[in-house]
Amino acid sequence: MPSDHHQVSRWKYDRPPSLQRFMADFPDDDACAAWLVRRRWPDGFVCLGCGSKRAWRLEAKPWTWECADCGRQTSATAGTIMHSTHLPLRTWFIAAHLVATHSNGISALQLQAKLEIGSYKAAWLLLHKLRRAMVDPERDPLEGMVEVDETSIAYRTKDDPVAGGAGRSHAGKLLVIGAVECKDGGKPGRIRLSVIPDFSARTLKGFVAASTADGSTVLTDAFSSYQGMAGRTHLPKTVGVMAAHVLLPWIHRVFANLKRLALGVYHGFRRAHLQAYLNEFVFRWNRRRHYRVAFDMLLGIGVKTAPMSYRGLVGCASPVVIA
Numbered sequence: 001m002p003s004d005h006h007q008v009s010r011w012k013y014d015r016p017p018s019l020q021r022f023m024a025d026f027p028d029d030d031a032c033a034a035w036l037v038r039r040r041w042p043d044g045f046v047c048l049g050c051g052s053k054r055a056w057r058l059e060a061k062p063w064t065w066e067c068a069d070c071g072r073q074t075s076a077t078a079g080t081i082m083h084s085t086h087l088p089l090r091t092w093f094i095a096a097h098l099v100a101t102h103s104n105g106i107s108a109l110q111l112q113a114k115l116e117i118g119s120y121k122a123a124w125l126l127l128h129k130l131r132r133a134m135v136d137p138e139r140d141p142l143e144g145m146v147e148v149d150e151t152s153i154a155y156r157t158k159d160d161p162v163a164g165g166a167g168r169s170h171a172g173k174l175l176v177i178g179a180v181e182c183k184d185g186g187k188p189g190r191i192r193l194s195v196i197p198d199f200s201a202r203t204l205k206g207f208v209a210a211s212t213a214d215g216s217t218v219l220t221d222a223f224s225s226y227q228g229m230a231g232r233t234h235l236p237k238t239v240g241v242m243a244a245h246v247l248l249p250w251i252h253r254v255f256a257n258l259k260r261l262a263l264g265v266y267h268g269f270r271r272a273h274l275q276a277y278l279n280e281f282v283f284r285w286n287r288r289r290h291y292r293v294a295f296d297m298l299l300g301i302g303v304k305t306a307p308m309s310y311r312g313l314v315g316c317a318s319p320v321v322i323a
């Protein structure tokens with residue numbers, strides 16, 4: 001094991017360290033690779049092809065092992081988001097740290113400045129790849145009491161000025177549906193957000209079916225499209241007596257935060273990327289107290305090696321499997 005393994009493994013990161021601390025913990029690519037190896041193979045290297053533990057490290061290729069049984073070569077980054085990257089590992093690590101710790105999201109421009117990357121395009125691509133890692137394909141549906149509501153969000157077109165302002169005549173509206181778990185004690189749990197084509201019963205019920213577990217209780221504003229949801233108890237709240245944000249406080253808080261983010265960070269969402277923005281928002285919300293899980297997930301680090309800790313943290317039925 002590399003000499004810096006002790007130092008790196010001591011970094012517990014249950015809570016996010018400062019950027020300064022993080023950068024000191026990972027001074028170079030070797031430190032990142034060493035941590036990656038420890039994280040992925042805590043009990044020693046295992047071949048991703050045949051599962052053999054008999055392998056030797058190649059001298060000619062950095063952080064790469066060759067299996068003694070099947071001959072497959074596996075690098076420390078194999079199966080992660082960093083595989084075959086042209087960027088230094090440390091750049092990925094710092095980017096994942098910044099994305100995981102920014103409570104409101106980070107723009108490609110901010111990322112470029114922080115990482116001191118030469119081109120905006122490279123920073124944008126990096127951020128785009130990290131965003132793609134934000135959806136866990138194995139995630140569990142929401143359960144218990146779940147507030148569901150719809151809203152519309154303005155978007156800007158290519159021709160609109162980034163800074164917004166007067167020239168927003170091209171701005172349109174996109175329909176969004178959201179759900180949030182209501183925990184005991186009135187605290188919000190996990191959320192889901194999705195772009196939808198319309199407010200038809202089929203669309204709304206389709207979202208509810210896909211986002212909530214069988215047996216959930218769904219709270220809505222009594223909009224008729226929600227009537228008759230299979231396998232769910234429907235608890236319609238009658239609008240008219242009270243404002244919707246009083247009846248469904250958490251989903252309205254989610255929508256309000258989302259719209260603030262759209263204007264504050266992104267200067268208006270772009271239509272083509274709206275679902276990606278929503279995914280990022282959901283990722284941040286659902287993992288806001290799970291820095292370690294967020295960091296691993298962003299880098300696409302397979303959690304096969306530590307499924308228990310992953311399950312324990314996010315309550316997932318099964319760990320993410322990196323293909």
Ligand SMILES: [Zn+2]
Nearest residue numbers: 047050067070
């Ligand atoms: Zn093998």
